[in-house]
Amino acid sequence: MEPDTRSRILDAAENLLVQHGLDGTTLRMITTEAKANLAAVNYHFGSKEALIEAVFRRRLTWLNEQRIAALDAFEVEARGAPLKPRQIVEAFFGVAIRMAADRNGGQTFMRLLGRTYTEPTDFVRTFLAEEYAEVIARFKAAFFKALPDVPQEEFLWRFHFMMGALSYAISGADALRLLGPIDDTDPDALYVRLMSFLIGGLRAPLPEIQSKPVKKPRAKRAA
Amino acid sequence: MEPDTRSRILDAAENLLVQHGLDGTTLRMITTEAKANLAAVNYHFGSKEALIEAVFRRRLTWLNEQRIAALDAFEVEARGAPLKPRQIVEAFFGVAIRMAADRNGGQTFMRLLGRTYTEPTDFVRTFLAEEYAEVIARFKAAFFKALPDVPQEEFLWRFHFMMGALSYAISGADALRLLGPIDDTDPDALYVRLMSFLIGGLRAPLPEIQSKPVKKPRAKRAA
């Protein structure tokens, strides 16, 4: 019933980091919540930064493995043919949002991850890039193959926008409440909602990017 | 070098906050960059929190006024008829992204704003809700009128997703770079790209929410 000190610290840190941010979370807050001694953090992890890194790696490695496994499964099924965009979106974002539905820590972690993208400390960005390198390469290749008519730069932007939507879907419940009372307790509903939105955005008509600057973009259609 | 101390502090704070976050930015960093004395912050603003609030209000009030003005213009033009979704999106997100293109401080501020949504300190959320109340009410009404066939809850989620895409479009340049080398220097290109994506997502086919549970392995807990 009592996980060891190391795990309790990781769990407490995860919970507090999503709530107060990287700088706003102190070791004393963590060790108090974990019912551990202050020095235990430096004993088990070496430093606060190393603890934060451990919090991320614990789940992020597994998440990206799941993403690649899902992509693998689709690609085996397709026998060399390009995948449907919907499948690739499912493999990348579906896995993430399903992890975000997991009450057992996954939810907390995904919210933490979402908020970290826009709150980039140097050392976090460094190992984030490391953790993401493979999965990004794989998914970029799959998308480029599936959408040969979409310019790569255009796609990268859309992928970026999709990450933003995912981030808010998962972690922005506070911002969401600005909009009014809304139910965010049904993970299955969130899943289909986000999927629909993402694919709609991904498959939107390509904009015409012109080298000449758009002067005063009134409501004239650019598409 | 000529503006008064108060303005220099606001400008310095804006620059540093977007770079180091709310907790990571210290008063000493701010006053050093502003070439002001440490105590000047507490003299002019009363506290660090009040300074941060002033940084936000200085531009956010104006931004939301612009949004409402844009919406007003469209509604006058429509003479009581529902607006096109594209127009409403333009009024809300277009104004924001155009402000983000403004080199004269607006760019910095919008990145700060974008990263703040997912990094909500209590006192920030409080006055953010206050600043947004009117503009949210106006745009919700306009959207509901323009899209009577879309359930309101569904729309609120899509609006939330759109905010996420906007946030990443503006402030997530670091996360974007995870995807590879990409040019994010052309604000006009970003404008049409984001618009196209947002409207694609907004107008995506409605998902069937009800009883279709997603069956897939649940996220495993990390040990």
Added chain:
DNA sequence: GGCAGTTTAAAACGGATGTTTTAATTCTGC
């Protein structure tokens, strides 16, 4: 039992933070 190695406990360290205090300086109206 006793002894190594591992883990926890408690206290202290140097440094940085937001804020306050006190004094000097600059500005303003007459």
Added chain:
DNA sequence: GCAGAATTAAAACATCCGTTTTAAACTGCC
């Protein structure tokens, strides 16, 4: 020119931070 207010300057304040140190308690093994 000068009193009085507004602003700036410099130092000190208490508090909290991450980390380190020292000692005690526990653990498995002979």
